[in-house]
Amino acid sequence: xxxxxxxxxxxxxxxxxxxxxxxxxxxxxxxxxxxxxxxxxxxxxxxxxxxxxxxxxxxxxxxxxxxxxxxxxxxxxxxxxxxxxxxxxxxxxxxxxxxxxxxxxxxxxxxxxxxxxxxxxxxxxxxxxxxxxxxxxxxxxxxxxxxxxxxxxxxxxxxxxxxxxxxxxxxxxxxxxxxxxxxxxxxxxxxxxxxxxxxxxxxxxxxxxxxxxxxxxxxxxxxxxxxxxxxxxxxxxxxxxxxxxxxxxxxxxxxxxxxxxxxxxxxxxxxxxxxxxxxxxxxxxxxxxxxxxxxxxxxxxxxxxxxxxxxxxxxxxxxxxxxxxxxxxxxxxxxxxxxxxxxxxxxxxxxxxxxxxxxxxxxxxxxxxxxxxxxxxxxxxxxxxxxxxxxxxxxxxxxxxxxxxxxxxxxxxxxxxxxxxxxxxxxxxxxxxxxxxxxxxxxxxxxxxxxxxxxxxxxxxxxxxxxxxxxxxxxxxxxxxxxxxxxxxxxxxxxxxxxxxxxxxxxxxxxxxxxxxxxxxxxxxxxxxxxxxxxxxx
Numbered sequence: 001x002x003x004x005x006x007x008x009x010x011x012x013x014x015x016x017x018x019x020x021x022x023x024x025x026x027x028x029x030x031x032x033x034x035x036x037x038x039x040x041x042x043x044x045x046x047x048x049x050x051x052x053x054x055x056x057x058x059x060x061x062x063x064x065x066x067x068x069x070x071x072x073x074x075x076x077x078x079x080x081x082x083x084x085x086x087x088x089x090x091x092x093x094x095x096x097x098x099x100x101x102x103x104x105x106x107x108x109x110x111x112x113x114x115x116x117x118x119x120x121x122x123x124x125x126x127x128x129x130x131x132x133x134x135x136x137x138x139x140x141x142x143x144x145x146x147x148x149x150x151x152x153x154x155x156x157x158x159x160x161x162x163x164x165x166x167x168x169x170x171x172x173x174x175x176x177x178x179x180x181x182x183x184x185x186x187x188x189x190x191x192x193x194x195x196x197x198x199x200x201x202x203x204x205x206x207x208x209x210x211x212x213x214x215x216x217x218x219x220x221x222x223x224x225x226x227x228x229x230x231x232x233x234x235x236x237x238x239x240x241x242x243x244x245x246x247x248x249x250x251x252x253x254x255x256x257x258x259x260x261x262x263x264x265x266x267x268x269x270x271x272x273x274x275x276x277x278x279x280x281x282x283x284x285x286x287x288x289x290x291x292x293x294x295x296x297x298x299x300x301x302x303x304x305x306x307x308x309x310x311x312x313x314x315x316x317x318x319x320x321x322x323x324x325x326x327x328x329x330x331x332x333x334x335x336x337x338x339x340x341x342x343x344x345x346x347x348x349x350x351x352x353x354x355x356x357x358x359x360x361x362x363x364x365x366x367x368x369x370x371x372x373x374x375x376x377x378x379x380x381x382x383x384x385x386x387x388x389x390x391x392x393x394x395x396x397x398x399x400x401x402x403x404x405x406x407x408x409x410x411x412x413x414x415x416x417x418x419x420x421x422x423x424x425x426x427x428x429x430x431x432x433x434x435x436x437x438x439x440x441x442x443x444x445x446x447x448x449x450x451x452x453x454x455x456x457x458x459x460x461x462x463x464x465x466x467x468x469x470x471x472x473x474x475x476x477x478x479x480x481x482x483x484x485x486x487x488x489x490x491x492x493x494x495x496x497x498x499x500x501x502x503x504x505x506x507x508x509x510x511x512x513x514x515x516x517x518x519x520x521x522x523x524x525x526x527x528x529x530x531x532x533x534x535x536x537x538x
Contacts (some may be wrong), residue, residue: 048242062170074167075091114175125169142154201223201224237253245504248504253506256509261503269374291372293354302338319500323336335491371401432480463475
């Protein structure tokens with residue numbers, strides 16, 4: 001296998017150099033301590049994952065986690081996560097929070113030279129609303145463009161979180177959008193896509209029409225490599241920035257440094273919430289009789305030692321995770337469960353009737369063994385390690401978990417009936433609504449366990465309909481735990497969250513990637529959100 005991936009890496013890198021015009025010969029990277037007078041390299045090679053299977057179309061979700069790069073958004077978040085203008089010159093709300101009016105800047109053109117107007121914004125949001133995919137625009141009643149530089153969004157009901165849609169939705173050109181757009185996007189972002197060889201590489205060049213601060217690098221080549229191959233590229237000096245799992249944080253390659261970026265990118269175990277017997281429209285099984293028991297889910301939440309997972313699996317690069325949104329403004333500290341409480345977990349199971357009556361180390365209840373499968377995407381070293389370590393921790397509880405690495409295609413077929421080690425994490429409280437809302441049961445990856453609690457749904461709907469983000473905070477927090485019920489491990493426990501990852505990057509010495517914001521989940525390229533600030537240090 002080692003020979004195979006080294007060959008594959010060499011082939012990909014060779015292809016990248018050919019497609020970039022064989023410019024490596026004239027490029028000079030000012031490595032640490034190297035050459036006064038050397039010209040700074042104007043191209044970067046990145047191996048940071050995040051190749052989207054569905055392409056680069058914001059109307060189907062591209063850019064939701066981090067910068068869309070090829071498109072720009074009405075608003076964006078700065079390095080402190082504060083909302084600032086991007087395409088918008090200003091925005092205001094009226095009509096009791098139902099009407100959002102955005103004024104556009106007048107100097108924006110797409111990469112094909114055509115102007116970006118309010119008609120493009122209207123088209124983007126109307127199309128995204130119809131797609132019904134990753135963007136939840138069900139509350140959008142109407143989008144109007146009364147003139148070329150004014151957009152008016154009218155909502156069915158006030159929605160405090162609608163500002164998140166203005167931050168996360170890249171604007172596409174009405175004249176150049178269609179079924180193939182995801183593979184050949186035209187946008188108004190700082191870069192334009194030049195070539196995409198799926199599964200191998202993507203080449204982007206500066207968008208000459210970009211209205212913002214010009215980045216320092218004329219060309220970006222993204223390599224889509226697995227973790228081993230990406231690390232090998234870093235060691236070979238053939239990539240300038242490489243994302244690595246914690247297991248690779250030691251043994252720093254020559255000429256590179258490690259940058260750790262805090263994130264809300266979490267990993268956790270999803271439990272099927274309902275009993276077995278159901279089927280999806282595609283015929284995939286729904287439900288698991290063991291994890292449908294709240295005592296099992298709550299006991300697992302109590303027994304897991306999250307601090308040990310951070311130290312042992314993440315090499316200390318992360319924090320324990322207790323909810324989907326630890327530390328964010330809508331986080332409820334009261335939702336945190338006791339960590340590593342194995343005696344408490346045993347007591348809970350015994351009270352619920354789970355006993356090891358035959359002495360084989362696994363509890364039973366009514367002839368049902370306390371055992372279930374836990375799936376993780378094969379090839380993901382961190383998720384594999386978290387899954388195995390979690391299973392080991394729970395042996396002492398009398399709960400047997402069998403760990404299986406699968407392809408995402410196989411996981412999609414089994415995720416409604418098996419526990420899965422997933423990851424989420426967003427700057428937007430809507431993430432909680434999507435992951436826990438009963439409306440999203442069985443919809444894509446959002447709520448595959450079919451979790452449902454009417455009280456939780458009611459709190460989250462109140463949060464959405466609140467008049468302001470601050471007013472919504474109370475309801476988001478109550479959805480997690482209101483003293484009686486909630487979606488957290490202290491309540492229904494449809495998930496056992498494990499850790500929040502630090503995002504780790506090997507960065508070539510001398511390359512400054514600026515002040516990074518707290519990263520969301522790793523889909524997309526959050527590290528490039530401030531690409532205009534990247535430069536070689538003198």
